[in-house]
Amino acid sequence: MSIVRRTALILTAGAAALLALPILAAADSGAPDLDALLQHLARPAPATTPFVEVHFSPLLSRPLIVSGELVYSGPDSLARTVEKPYSEHTEIHGDEVSVVRAGGKPRTFSLQRAPELKTLLSSFSALLGGDRQQLEQSFTLTVGGDDAHWTLDLTPRDSRVSQRVSRITVNGAAGSPRCMTTAAPDGSLTVMLMAEAARTQVPADIDRAGLEKVCH
Amino acid sequence: MRGSARLTALLWLALLAGAGLVIHHSLRISGDLRLFMPAPRDAVGRLLLQEVSEGPAAKLLLLSIQGAPPEALAATSQKLAAALRADPAFGFVSNGEQRLDMVPDALLPYRYLLSPTLDSNHLDADYLRDQLQERERDLASPAGTLLTPLLPRDPTLELIKVLESWEPAHQAQQLFDVWFNPAGNAALLIVQTRGAGFDPARQQTAIETLRRHFADVRASPAMQLTVTGPGAFAVIMQGRSEADARVAAVCDSVGMVLLMLVAYRSIRRVFLGALPLATAGVCGLGAVAALFSSVHGITIAFGFTLTGVALDYPIYLFSNEQPGVRPLDVARTVWPTLATAVAAVCIAYLAFLVSGVLGLAQLATFNIAGLAAAGLCARYLLPRLLPVGVRDHGTGMLPTALVSLSSRLPRMPWLAPVIAVIGLGLVLGIRTPWWDNDLGHLTPVPEPLLREYETLQQALGAPDVRYLLALQAPTPDALLAREESLSRQLDGLATQHVIGGYDLASRYLPSSAVQLRRQAALPDAATLKASLTQAAAGMAFRPDLFAPFLADVARARTLPPLSVDTVAGTPLALTVGALVQQREGGWTGLVTFTDVQQPQQLAALAAGSHGTIQLLDLKQAAEDLVANQRQRILASMAAAFVLLIVVVAVTCRSLRRMVRVVTPMALSTLTTLAILHATGVALNLFHLIALVLAAGLGLDYGLFLERAGREPAAHRRAVHAVTICATAACVVFAVLGSSTLPVLRSIGITVVLGVACNFVLSQLLIRKEHQ
Numbered sequence: 001m002s003i004v005r006r007t008a009l010i011l012t013a014g015a016a017a018l019l020a021l022p023i024l025a026a027a028d029s030g031a032p033d034l035d036a037l038l039q040h041l042a043r044p045a046p047a048t049t050p051f052v053e054v055h056f057s058p059l060l061s062r063p064l065i066v067s068g069e070l071v072y073s074g075p076d077s078l079a080r081t082v083e084k085p086y087s088e089h090t091e092i093h094g095d096e097v098s099v100v101r102a103g104g105k106p107r108t109f110s111l112q113r114a115p116e117l118k119t120l121l122s123s124f125s126a127l128l129g130g131d132r133q134q135l136e137q138s139f140t141l142t143v144g145g146d147d148a149h150w151t152l153d154l155t156p157r158d159s160r161v162s163q164r165v166s167r168i169t170v171n172g173a174a175g176s177p178r179c180m181t182t183a184a185p186d187g188s189l190t191v192m193l194m195a196e197a198a199r200t201q202v203p204a205d206i207d208r209a210g211l212e213k214v215c216h
Numbered sequence: 217m218r219g220s221a222r223l224t225a226l227l228w229l230a231l232l233a234g235a236g237l238v239i240h241h242s243l244r245i246s247g248d249l250r251l252f253m254p255a256p257r258d259a260v261g262r263l264l265l266q267e268v269s270e271g272p273a274a275k276l277l278l279l280s281i282q283g284a285p286p287e288a289l290a291a292t293s294q295k296l297a298a299a300l301r302a303d304p305a306f307g308f309v310s311n312g313e314q315r316l317d318m319v320p321d322a323l324l325p326y327r328y329l330l331s332p333t334l335d336s337n338h339l340d341a342d343y344l345r346d347q348l349q350e351r352e353r354d355l356a357s358p359a360g361t362l363l364t365p366l367l368p369r370d371p372t373l374e375l376i377k378v379l380e381s382w383e384p385a386h387q388a389q390q391l392f393d394v395w396f397n398p399a400g401n402a403a404l405l406i407v408q409t410r411g412a413g414f415d416p417a418r419q420q421t422a423i424e425t426l427r428r429h430f431a432d433v434r435a436s437p438a439m440q441l442t443v444t445g446p447g448a449f450a451v452i453m454q455g456r457s458e459a460d461a462r463v464a465a466v467c468d469s470v471g472m473v474l475l476m477l478v479a480y481r482s483i484r485r486v487f488l489g490a491l492p493l494a495t496a497g498v499c500g501l502g503a504v505a506a507l508f509s510s511v512h513g514i515t516i517a518f519g520f521t522l523t524g525v526a527l528d529y530p531i532y533l534f535s536n537e538q539p540g541v542r543p544l545d546v547a548r549t550v551w552p553t554l555a556t557a558v559a560a561v562c563i564a565y566l567a568f569l570v571s572g573v574l575g576l577a578q579l580a581t582f583n584i585a586g587l588a589a590a591g592l593c594a595r596y597l598l599p600r601l602l603p604v605g606v607r608d609h610g611t612g613m614l615p616t617a618l619v620s621l622s623s624r625l626p627r628m629p630w631l632a633p634v635i636a637v638i639g640l641g642l643v644l645g646i647r648t649p650w651w652d653n654d655l656g657h658l659t660p661v662p663e664p665l666l667r668e669y670e671t672l673q674q675a676l677g678a679p680d681v682r683y684l685l686a687l688q689a690p691t692p693d694a695l696l697a698r699e700e701s702l703s704r705q706l707d708g709l710a711t712q713h714v715i716g717g718y719d720l721a722s723r724y725l726p727s728s729a730v731q732l733r734r735q736a737a738l739p740d741a742a743t744l745k746a747s748l749t750q751a752a753a754g755m756a757f758r759p760d761l762f763a764p765f766l767a768d769v770a771r772a773r774t775l776p777p778l779s780v781d782t783v784a785g786t787p788l789a790l791t792v793g794a795l796v797q798q799r800e801g802g803w804t805g806l807v808t809f810t811d812v813q814q815p816q817q818l819a820a821l822a823a824g825s826h827g828t829i830q831l832l833d834l835k836q837a838a839e840d841l842v843a844n845q846r847q848r849i850l851a852s853m854a855a856a857f858v859l860l861i862v863v864v865a866v867t868c869r870s871l872r873r874m875v876r877v878v879t880p881m882a883l884s885t886l887t888t889l890a891i892l893h894a895t896g897v898a899l900n901l902f903h904l905i906a907l908v909l910a911a912g913l914g915l916d917y918g919l920f921l922e923r924a925g926r927e928p929a930a931h932r933r934a935v936h937a938v939t940i941c942a943t944a945a946c947v948v949f950a951v952l953g954s955s956t957l958p959v960l961r962s963i964g965i966t967v968v969l970g971v972a973c974n975f976v977l978s979q980l981l982i983r984k985e986h987q
Contacts, residue, residue, distance in 0.1 A: 036795035055356050059367055060756045064356040086353060101353065160392075163360060 034143045037152065038130045046073040050198045054211060057188040062205055067198070075129070079191070139168075147214055149173055171215040179215035221601045228491065228597060232498045239502050253883075275307070275412065277404040277423070278446040278672040281430075283438045283573040286400055289555075290392030290426050290624035293403035295433035297394075300407055305425050308408040308790040312388060312395035318517050319375065325771040326778050327374040328738060330724075331381070331730040339372075339739050339769065344751035347372045371763040371818040382724055382791075388676045402442075404676055408790070409447055416454040416513075419447035443820045444669040452665065453611050453957070454513075460515070471947040472527075478532050479940045480609070488598055489530040492590035496526040497598075500586030504578050508745030512575045519582035519702070521963065522909050525561065526590035528556055528916045528941045533594050535937030537605035541680050547599040553923040557865040557954060560790045560919075561912045567855035571848050579905075586911065619928075632981060642890035651838040651846060652898035652940035683815055685807035685822065692796060695805045696727035702807070709817060716811025721780075721795040724788055728777035753789055842900075849904050852917045854970050856908070860915065868922075876923045880981050881914035884973035891969055897962070906963040910970025913945055917974050921982040935979070942975035 048071050055064040068082040082088040087102045099110040126134035135141065138156040138161065152170040156162040162185075169181045178197040182190045189209050193200060200214050281289050281296070297311040301696060337343045351371055354363055366375070388395035388404055395404040407426065411418025423443055428440045476486040500519050504511050522536035535548050537543065551755075561583070568580035570798070631954055687702065700720035706718045739747065746764055754757070776782075780803075783789045795806050812818065822831040865874040885907055892903065917938045924934035946968050955963025 053356070057355055057364065059699050059758060059761055061758045062463060062756050064352060064756055066356045073768065082356075088353065101350075186361050186364045188364065 032153075035132065035143060036042065037143060037150070038132050038135070046071065048072075050195060052198045052200070052202055054191045054193070054202060054206065056190075058186065060139070062105040063207075065202055065204065065206075173216065179211070181215075218803055220805065224597075225491070225601050228445075232494050235502060236498050238445040239498065242507045243501070244340060258973065270281075270742050271743060275447065277407045277409060277426070277447055278676065279395065279407060279426070280402040280442040280444075280672055281405075281439055282402045282442070283440045284436060284812070286391050286396065286403075288435045289396075289401075289439070290394045292434050292439060293394045293405060293611075296430055297405060298529055298597050299429040299433055300426070303408055303429065304409055305422055307410055308857070309405065310407075311403070311405040312390050314395050319379070320786055323778075323788075324369070324375065325768045325775060327370070327378050328769065328772045329351075329734050329777065330726065331378045332376045333372065333374060333840060334734040338737060339744060339747065341747040341750040341752060344371070344747055347933060348751055348755055352757070360877055368761050371762055371765055378661060388814060395572065395676065397672075405673065406676060407858075411447070415447075416450040420451045420454075421449055423448060442668070444672055448501075449665060449669075456957060457517070458961070459912065460957055460960060464951045464955065467951045468948050471683060471951070472944060475940065475944055478745065479531075479936075481607075484603075485530075485534050488601055489527065489534070491598065491601075492530050492593040492673050494525065495593045496523040496590035497591035500582035503585030503792035504582050507581055508574075508578055515575055515578040518905060521587070521952075522579065522583050522905070522912075524587040524945065525912050526587055527914065527944055528557070528913065528937075529590055529594035530598060531940045531944065532916075532920055532937045533598055533601065533602075534682065535654050535940060536933050537602075538933075539605055541603065541605055543599035543602035544606065547810070551595050552595060553919050554591055556864065557916045557919050558587055558865040558924075560915055561565075564856035564912070565864050567852040567859060571852040573634050573845060573848055575854065576849065588903045589749045590607060608929065608933065609936040610929050610934075614939055615932040615936040619932055622979055623897075628980070632879055632925075633884060634681065634976070635641070635887060639883065639886035639890040643886065644892045644893055648893065648896050649898050651902040652895070653842045663936070669744060669979065671868065681807055682835050683812050683818060684834065685818065686830045686832055687805045687807070687828060688802050689805070690802050692798075692803050693728050695803045696722045696780075697729060697830065698723060699797060699805055700727055700730065705821060706807070709821070712817075713816040714812075715809050715813045716813070718807055718809050719795070720807040721792050721805055721849070724795075725778060725780065725792050728779065731777035735773060735775070738769055740773070741963070744769055778909065845901070848902070849901065853904065853908060854914065857866045857969035863914070864919070867900050873922060876982055877915070877918040880918050880974060881911050884914050884970055884977050885911050887973045887977075888970040892966065900962070902959050902962050903966050906966035910967050913971055914974030914978065916979040918982060921978050938975065938978065941973050945971045 023146060029077050044083065047191050048069060050067070051068040055066075057064075057131070060151060066083045066086075068132065069081065071079040071081075073079070074130045075092045077091045078091070080090045084103050089100045098106055100106040126132075126138075134140075135154075138158060139156055142153040142155070144153070146149040152172075154168040154170075156167075157163055165182055166183065166185045167183045169183075170177050170178075171179045171181070176195060178193065178195070181193045182192075184190075189208070189210075197214055202214070203210070222307040279296075281292055283289075284292070293311045294313060297309050297313065300306045300309040315479070348371060351363065351367060351373075366373070389398060389400070390396065391400060391403075397404060409419060409422040411422055426443060427441060430439075434441075472489075473486050475488050477483070497520055500523055501511075501516065502774075504515065504519070516807075520541050525870060531548060532550055532554060533543075536546050538546070564586050568576045573582075652972075685702075687695060687698050689698055699720045703722060704718065706715070709715050710717060737920065745766060747765070752762075778788075780792060783792055795808075797804050797806075809818075815831075815940065819831050824831045861874065861878055868874045868877065874928050888907060888910060892899065900951075920934045920941075921931070924930040949964045949967035949971070951964070952960050953968055955961050955964065
């Protein structure tokens with residue numbers, strides 16, 4: 001599979017990750033008990049949430065910031081739309097993925113070609129469905145902090161997934177999640193602000209310490 | 217047996233064993249099918265033979281791993297591929313994985329010369345700005361991590377464009393990065409062996425190595441590896457031939473011992489009867505080993521089969537023993553007949569020496585040497601080992617019954633003409649196909665194995681094996697340039713759905729003109745640096761991030777164009793090497809196709825090329841080759857028949873007697889042909905060889921019976937000899953006819969039919985004249 005196609009696949013995985021966040025946002029309890037937390041995170045489709053994503057990379061002198069909207073319309077149907085600073089639309093229906101970037105040709109392909117990404121996606125579906133058992137098949141789950149500032153860590157069990165994502169951390173304050181941080185083995189880091197936090201005005205030269213403040 | 221006779225026999229055996237050992241060590245056995253093909257007369261024929269015997273396709277093994285969930289299969293596929301790539305026994309290993317590290321570092325700067333980007337774009341500020349913007353957006357996605365290692369060196373993702381353009385038009389479906397069958401329950405790999413496809417010994421080693429690697433890397437013992445392909449077939453067929461031959465050898469040995477015991481009631485004669493056979497085998501093999509550099513496995517197998525005629529010689533000697541007559545005197549009496557039989561067959565085989573088919577020439581050498589040695593052995597060695605006769609075998613129950621039966625039958629002067637007319641009527645009258653032109657039937661592979669192979673081939677999207685275009689040019693670069701202009705025509709045919717897709721060398725390796733044109737379009741270092749700075753202005757990329765990119769472009773500007781010679785040792789070498797080949801006087805390029813819908817359009821394209829492009833229909837070429845080979849064999853057989861008649865006529869010193877000897881044999885051959893034809897058997901090389909053997913045996917029967925003359929006792933002894941000879945031949949070849957291998961079966965059945973006809977007809981047509 002080409003890197004270009006793989007890029008698009010991971011974009012969709014990211015979309016699924018984003019999808020999990022609005023659900024977290026809907027949770028009304030900040031209890032660090034895992035079962036209780038997951039119960040509160042579960043949310044039926046359809047659901048829509050705005051997001052802001054901040055990307056740090058060893059190749060960049062300042063972070064890239066994009067914002068847009070996520071739509072979850074059922075277990076096999078996801079859409080991620082980037083609105084600023086450019087427009088890009090990604091949709092997943094079953095195993096079919098399509099990506100359209102402004103001014104570019106739509107690219108479509110099948111998720112069958114990289115089932116490890118399917119694993120990632122279905123895990124987020126499990127998160128949305130409050131299905132701890134399925135989630136724990138793919139990730140080691142750790143809850144930390146207290147009711148006021150909790151943290152949910154997801155560490156991939158599958159080595160194929162961990163080549164792409166080393167850890168996902170969800171931060172929440174009281175009854176609502178605020179950030180999802182995805183760390184990759186190459187040192188890059190993506191912080192997604194959601195729900196309340198997505199309304200924050202993020203300065204273009206924000207650093208990681210600045211984001212920490214927003215998340216907590 | 218007297219002491220000295222026993223010593224002589226043992227010495228002779230020791231001599232044979234010693235000679236056999238020496239020959240065994242000096243013999244080079246080849247599995248090259250071309251030994252049994254006529255020398256090709258045109259380029260298509262040469263190409264076909266090359267493809268068949270040592271072409272890249274013949275060296276490919278298709279592997280399928282089953283018996284576990286897809287993810288585990290994929291992991292094993294990757295480990296197996298890695299192990300095989302590290303093993304020098306294998307050339308090219310592919311399981312669908314596309315890895316950037318497959319392109320060696322030295323080849324990376326060539327990406328600007330190989331990719332079509334520069335045909336329509338310049339690496340100026342505008343283009344670079346578009347590209348960098350796209351890369352920024354790629355990085356602003358969770359997939360950014362994948363681009364991290366690549367971006368500083370290749371911000372336009374040129375390498376990925378090149379790799380994508382190299383992907384086959386039709387690929388197997390991919391799961392977990394590797395090829396799978398459509399059902400998704402078997403991981404697929406393609407492996408190229410170093411040894412030729414039709415070299416069973418090397419293929420067997422390769423397959424064993426392959427299975428060892430698989431056993432090392434498989435995740436669970438439940439995982440199964442299937443290996444298929446021409447090489448795997450060669451190994452399977454060799455194994456089965458050997459197994460069948462072993463069974464046949466045991467059955468034949470038991471049958472012969474019993475038959476000789478019943479016929480001569482003497483263990484000594486059982487043993488002595490085997491001596492000329494062993495002598496024939498050793499001498500035949502020795503002659504071939506001495507005269508030819510390598511011997512085809514088929515020559516050896518058929519050689520031993522055909523020298524089975526040599527069993528007739530001791531039988532004739534034993535059957536002519538009489539009480540009180542010294543064996544040497546018996547031998548002296550029967551020698552003229554025996555010598556005629558040996559000489560006639562040997563001289564007939566001379567025709568095969570000049571057939572132009574190397575395998576047939578080897579077969580002829582084997583038989584001439586073997587049969588001459590067996591004849592001399594029966595004349596000069598056996599009588600010295602035999603005691604004085606005690607029994608007249610002609611007075612036994614069987615010959616007496618046979619003679620009295622045939623003497624009660626009325627004279628039937630109409631018999632021969634009637635048989636000839638009926639035989640000719642059947643042969644000429646029935647409209648079933650005469651000849652089997654399928655080259656594949658020369659190494660017949662059981663149907664289920666072929667189906668398994670075809671299924672995998674389809675799943676892997678392997679190209680159509682029937683049609684090819686061939687282009688010639690004096691230099692590889694001229695060839696690539698021609699292919700580039702041909703590509704434009706083929707693109708047109710693809711959009712008209714005449715073909716599904718095509719593959720040729722210039723897709724991977726553009727001509728030097730195209731590469732130089734792209735090279736000339738590359739900006740110089742200062743210009744590129746300025747454009748890049750301008751393009752990246754306001755973007756988030758670290759300053760100096762793209763220094764490796766600038767270095768690569770600067771290097772690409774000075775590179776000599778990549779050529780057929782310089783791709784050696786890179787992943788391109790195998791792909792390009794399979795599609796471009798150096799032949800005498802120039803270079804030939806091949807174009808392969810997938811899904812050819814209208815071959816006549818390809819033919820029209822070739823016809824309109826003024827001879828620069830040829831359409832190869834490999835199926836047609838294979839059939840022509842077989843037909844051509846058969847014509848030569850038929851010509852050889854006709855020449856052999858004429859030689860045989862001349863020898864018999866000369867030794868009989870009478871035209872009438874010659875006719876009496878040859879008629880049963882000629883009619884039997886006709887009858888056998890008629891029966892095979894009437895039962896719908898399409899004839900191939902093996903049927904023809906079997907017919908030659910049956911005719912050789914029939915000639916013996918005719919000679920033995922005719923030469924016995926008018927003396928009743930001598931006639932009965934000849935009847936005894938012929939009966940034992942025919943029974944022996946029928947036993948041996950009936951065993952062969954029950955083989956699971958179509959080749960052995962067709963030989964066995966043909967010989968049994970021929971021998972039975974020869975036996976009956978010689979008895980009927982060569983009766984004692986005044987009875």
